[in-house]
Amino acid sequence: MTETLVPVFAALGDETRWSILSALGEGDASASALAGRLPVTRQAIAKHLGVLQEVGLVEPVRVGREVRYRVVGSELAATARRLDAVGALWDRRLAAIKEIAEGL
């Protein structure tokens, strides 16, 4: 269940990728366009877009000779749900332990 989850978190665990996602949040853009706004090279951005695409957080769209990228918001939401599910599991266990500890 979590084997597909971990790479998503690894992808989200990088400051630069968040700024890319944030920039894409204001409108789809190509790697070159993003390179104009961010303090890194186009190739670095291309790599980041690669890993983001790999985990389904971003989607490429060919527009003429350029490749624009779009944020896949639903993937973010899905990840949040799965994370919440795990958290709920642990909370339930903690509650159960608490009951036991209180002598119930």
Next chain:
Amino acid sequence: MTETLVPVFAALGDETRWSILSALGEGDASASALAGRLPVTRQAIAKHLGVLQEVGLVEPVRVGREVRYRVVGSELAATARRLDAVGALWDRRLAAIKEIAEGL
């Protein structure tokens, strides 16, 4: 807003740390105890517990001469909520763009 979020994701973006969290899910345990169950050294586990504690995902509890660690489920849930909020933002923007694109 996201500056405290990224390290949490970085912490969750490691397979070993998930197995530690998973093991802790079945009951609080010390680094030495975990070393018995996982295919890594106690010191490696200690480091991982350090970064997990750093981002608030885990909490140390002294029991005699040993230090047991407990999962903080609420932090997981909080992270999930924040992530969901971001996803919702992007979804809303995408919906707005779709409306515009459809000539509304």
Next chain:
DNA sequence: CGGATGTGCAACTCTAAGGTTGCATTAAGC
């Protein structure tokens, strides 16, 4: 057609992170 503009691929550097071994230290327990 020819020059911009945009992508893709490859090699290279450098640092941080995961992991190890080794030793010092602290605290139970007999």
Next chain:
DNA sequence: GCTTAATGCAACCTTAGAGTTGCACATCCG
């Protein structure tokens, strides 16, 4: 008090990844 088990700290190795430069290829446009 002395042994034993647990933790803490430090140095070290090794690899993955973030970033760069450089060049080749494709594609739009005047």
